[in-house]
Amino acid sequence: MSTTISNPTQAPQSPRSSAVTKQMLKKSSAARRARSTRIKLWLGTILTLVVVVPIALANLLPIADPNMQDLGARRLAPLVDGHLFGTDQLGRDLLSRVLFGGQTSLMIGVLAVVVSGAIGVILGSIAGFYGKWADVIISRVLEAQMSLPLLMMLLLVVALFGPSIPVITGVIAIAQWPEVARLTRSLVLVEREKPYVDAAKTLGLPKLRILAQHVIPNVFKQASLVILLLLAQAVLLESALSFLGAGPQRPFSTWGRLISDGQDYITTSWWMVTLPGLFIVVLVVGVNLLGDALRDGNLRRSSKKEGK
Amino acid sequence: MLTYLPKRIGQGLLTVFLTVSVVFLLIRMAPGDPAASFAGPLATNEQLAAVREQFGLDKPLLQQYVIFIGQLFTGHLGQSYSFQAPAVQVVMDRLPYTLTLATSSILLAALVAIPLGMWMARRSDTDAELGVNVLTIAGQSMPDFWTGIMLLTGFSVLIPLFPASGFTTWGGLVLPTITVAILQIALVSRMVKREMVTNFNAPYLNIARSRGVSERVLTWKYALGNAGIPVFTALGTRFAAMLNGVVVVEVVFGWPGVGSLIVRALETRDYPLIQATVLITALLAVVVQLLIDLAYPLLDPRVRLGKAASA
Numbered sequence: 001m002s003t004t005i006s007n008p009t010q011a012p013q014s015p016r017s018s019a020v021t022k023q024m025l026k027k028s029s030a031a032r033r034a035r036s037t038r039i040k041l042w043l044g045t046i047l048t049l050v051v052v053v054p055i056a057l058a059n060l061l062p063i064a065d066p067n068m069q070d071l072g073a074r075r076l077a078p079l080v081d082g083h084l085f086g087t088d089q090l091g092r093d094l095l096s097r098v099l100f101g102g103q104t105s106l107m108i109g110v111l112a113v114v115v116s117g118a119i120g121v122i123l124g125s126i127a128g129f130y131g132k133w134a135d136v137i138i139s140r141v142l143e144a145q146m147s148l149p150l151l152m153m154l155l156l157v158v159a160l161f162g163p164s165i166p167v168i169t170g171v172i173a174i175a176q177w178p179e180v181a182r183l184t185r186s187l188v189l190v191e192r193e194k195p196y197v198d199a200a201k202t203l204g205l206p207k208l209r210i211l212a213q214h215v216i217p218n219v220f221k222q223a224s225l226v227i228l229l230l231l232a233q234a235v236l237l238e239s240a241l242s243f244l245g246a247g248p249q250r251p252f253s254t255w256g257r258l259i260s261d262g263q264d265y266i267t268t269s270w271w272m273v274t275l276p277g278l279f280i281v282v283l284v285v286g287v288n289l290l291g292d293a294l295r296d297g298n299l300r301r302s303s304k305k306e307g308k
Numbered sequence: 309m310l311t312y313l314p315k316r317i318g319q320g321l322l323t324v325f326l327t328v329s330v331v332f333l334l335i336r337m338a339p340g341d342p343a344a345s346f347a348g349p350l351a352t353n354e355q356l357a358a359v360r361e362q363f364g365l366d367k368p369l370l371q372q373y374v375i376f377i378g379q380l381f382t383g384h385l386g387q388s389y390s391f392q393a394p395a396v397q398v399v400m401d402r403l404p405y406t407l408t409l410a411t412s413s414i415l416l417a418a419l420v421a422i423p424l425g426m427w428m429a430r431r432s433d434t435d436a437e438l439g440v441n442v443l444t445i446a447g448q449s450m451p452d453f454w455t456g457i458m459l460l461t462g463f464s465v466l467i468p469l470f471p472a473s474g475f476t477t478w479g480g481l482v483l484p485t486i487t488v489a490i491l492q493i494a495l496v497s498r499m500v501k502r503e504m505v506t507n508f509n510a511p512y513l514n515i516a517r518s519r520g521v522s523e524r525v526l527t528w529k530y531a532l533g534n535a536g537i538p539v540f541t542a543l544g545t546r547f548a549a550m551l552n553g554v555v556v557v558e559v560v561f562g563w564p565g566v567g568s569l570i571v572r573a574l575e576t577r578d579y580p581l582i583q584a585t586v587l588i589t590a591l592l593a594v595v596v597q598l599l600i601d602l603a604y605p606l607l608d609p610r611v612r613l614g615k616a617a618s619a
Binding site for chain 2: 029032033035036039040043143144149151152153155156157159160162232236239240243244256259260263266267270273274277280281284285288289292
């Protein structure tokens with residue numbers, strides 16, 4: 001019989017000396033799961049920092065100006081003439097373009113998550129807490145939006161309002177709020193049945209105050225766990241929009257644009273597509289791993305608390 | 309069942325109607341003049357006015373909308389500006405390509421993801437599983453356009469195994485399918501794993517085991533049987549979403565499907581074509597979703613349609 005599928009919560013915890021050795025405890029599935037989570041957490045942190053730190057320090061690093069053209073040094077391979085990542089079709093330093101482009105991509109991602117998180121938490125908690133018509137309206141809008149062809153609608157809206165950074169941020173935020181709202185709604189639905197809410201009502205607190213001061217803070221921590229996963233999605237969405245030409249326009253060179261520019265040269269200059277793409281992958285893998293690990297950890301803690 | 313089906317169909321049609329209406333409004337609010345992009349940069353104002361009249365764009369918005377609603381019922385959505393053919397026909401010509409790509413991708417995804425997810429569930433929290441787990445996270449973290457270009461560079465440019473673009477031979481299907489499937493495999497295998505682990509930990513499985521049911525039957529019949537429905541739903545929903553065009557991948561591979569069509573239609577402000585594409589893909593997505601719901605009772609006899617409408 002395989003031990004991998006035995007119930008993890010039965011790991012012995014008694015302080016008395018027992019026949020269970022430390023070795024065996026280490027092998028128990030609970031311990032192994034904790035180890036997986038820990039590894040994911042570390043790996044995620046390292047990968048995220050590998051990308052974020054150079055981007056944050058781009059202005060301080062001794063790298064060339066991202067827009068400085070040198071037609072004599074067009075499409076240099078990586079590591080040639082001090083260009084770590086090589087140069088692009090106009091002789092601009094690719095590393096510098098990736099780092100400065102990353103500032104734009106990351107900023108859009110973070111802003112979009114903040115906006116979608118705020119909209120999602122507010123509308124989701126209103127739907128969950130007040131119920132009735134508020135719930136009906138918000139849930140319908142949610143459903144309708146989730147059945148729309150997402151990328152196409154985003155392209156349309158960008159075409160409508162122009163590809164400026166606020167518009168792209170807003171578009172990504174609008175694409176993402178349903179996820180937060182759904183999660184918050186389901187959390188609030190559970191929360192509002194708890195005794196403390198009744199107690200607050202009995203004390204005569206207004207509903208809005210109960211919601212804002214007591215319910216939302218209680219669900220916020222759990223709801224915020226999706227933030228990292230949303231950030232990963234936002235970065236991917238922005239790069240897809242940029243790739244299709246609906247991203248921030250010049251002078252901003254976001255990652256998707258770098259890749260779409262480099263696409264014309266894949267036969268001769270592999271690095272122009274490969275390296276910016278790797279930056280995206282490393283960042284998004286890192287953020288996703290972090291989000292995954294935090295969620296795993298939280299699930300375990302909450303199932304322990306409830307005594308399962 | 310008798311009330312369920314009409315209700316579901318009604319809801320679906322309402323969604324489709326709202327979608328096309330929103331799109332109708334949005335494209336008309338957008339800057340950019342279809343007449344200008346049709347008549348070319350050298351057109352005079354008189355020519356532009358003539359083109360607008362020909363397309364019916366000189367009429368008030370409300371009147372255009374009423375005409376559009378009428379068109380919805382006849383199924384004739386006007387001539388595509390850039391193709392000079394009925395817009396519905398243009399979309400229908402492209403649809404088989406998107407259907408082919410979506411079908412092959414979802415099949416590949418299911419074939420890989422289900423065994424992979426089961427393996428991950430059985431080996432849960434071993435080092436090997438952790439490795440695969442990280443790989444699946446990587447799979448869902450790669451931008452699909454980048455994966456596509458990488459595959460193109462590798463297997464079409466460096467090692468010329470497959471054609472780089474278009475769909476002239478069956479070999480042209482390989483790279484786009486893999487590109488689309490990678491993300492799906494990553495997402496679905498993780499879901500299979502989650503469902504299987506939940507079932508492995510469920511009390512009924514311990515009871516079955518204590519009664520001497522073999523591990524193989526436990527895994528394949530009990531756990532997989534119960535994990536089947538959510539997984540099937542996920543696969544179906546992903547398939548329905550792909551029918552809206554696998555936009556980015558189609559653009560990368562020059563795939564003559566609906567996704568690359570919509571990008572071109574948006575660029576040329578081809579109103580009838582945009583509307584026809586949205587209408588047809590939205591209808592298809594709704595139909596697929598309905599078929600999935602109808603298939604529930606076949607997979608799980610406990611499900612009664614209408615009562616489990618929340619699913």
